[in-house]
Amino acid sequence: MGQLNAGIVPVTPFQQNCTILFDTEDKTGVVVDPGGDVETILGVLKAHGITAKAIWLTHGHIDHAGGAMELKEALGVDIIGPHEADKPLLDNLVGQGQKFGMTGVRNCTPDRFLADGETVSFGNHVFQVLHCPGHAPGHVVFYNPEAKFAHVGDVLFRGSVGRTDLYGGDHDTLIRSIKEKLLPLGDDIGFICGHGAGSRFGDERRGNPYLV
Numbered sequence: 001m002g003q004l005n006a007g008i009v010p011v012t013p014f015q016q017n018c019t020i021l022f023d024t025e026d027k028t029g030v031v032v033d034p035g036g037d038v039e040t041i042l043g044v045l046k047a048h049g050i051t052a053k054a055i056w057l058t059h060g061h062i063d064h065a066g067g068a069m070e071l072k073e074a075l076g077v078d079i080i081g082p083h084e085a086d087k088p089l090l091d092n093l094v095g096q097g098q099k100f101g102m103t104g105v106r107n108c109t110p111d112r113f114l115a116d117g118e119t120v121s122f123g124n125h126v127f128q129v130l131h132c133p134g135h136a137p138g139h140v141v142f143y144n145p146e147a148k149f150a151h152v153g154d155v156l157f158r159g160s161v162g163r164t165d166l167y168g169g170d171h172d173t174l175i176r177s178i179k180e181k182l183l184p185l186g187d188d189i190g191f192i193c194g195h196g197a198g199s200r201f202g203d204e205r206r207g208n209p210y211l212v
């Protein structure tokens with residue numbers, strides 16, 4: 001098996017980082033958070049010869065999950081995650097989309113919800129599931145210790161943290177998720193987040209104004 005690699009496809013008017021995680025050798029992988037622009041995602045997979053084995057969702061917001069059902073049908077794969085606490089969000093993606101004038105959105109029914117402590121994998125790449133509520137009640141983070149890598153969705157950003165004014169959001173809960181579940185994983189863990197550039201936990205622990 002090869003190394004774990006990641007490619008980012010910005011999707012939706014929110015420029016959400018739809019992320020393709022894949023093995024450099026056998027070119028199998030997963031698509032994390034296909035919020036929309038499904039034709040673009042399919043084009044990138046094809047251009048790089050990557051076979052997606054599943055769709056993984058970090059949480060149920062429109063910019064992350066809005067294209068999941070369409071992509072699932074196009075690829076013939078399962079939708080895995082997030083935590084079941086985001087079911088009300090996934091059941092109302094059409095409503096979320098209407099607020100932002102987004103069309104072509106469908107409500108999403110995952111094939112499998114995830115709980116804290118479970119693992120998900122493709123090939124030899126195993127990710128621990130961390131339930132990190134606060135931005136959304138069912139938000140999960142995918143953590144790969146071997147690669148020293150995490151996909152943190154909208155929990156943590158470079159220099160910022162997720163907003164907490166949406167359904168089920170709570171700022172104290174979010175900060176607790178970051179400080180108790182993410183930062184203890186180690187300063188050298190690199191992460192990709194839902195919007196903007198990624199970072200390392202150590203850089204955020206020392207310099208993120210919401211955490212120091």
Ligand SMILES: [Zn+2]
Nearest residue numbers: 059061135154
């Ligand atoms: Zn979000």
Ligand SMILES: [Zn+2]
Nearest residue numbers: 016063154194
């Ligand atoms: Zn987002």
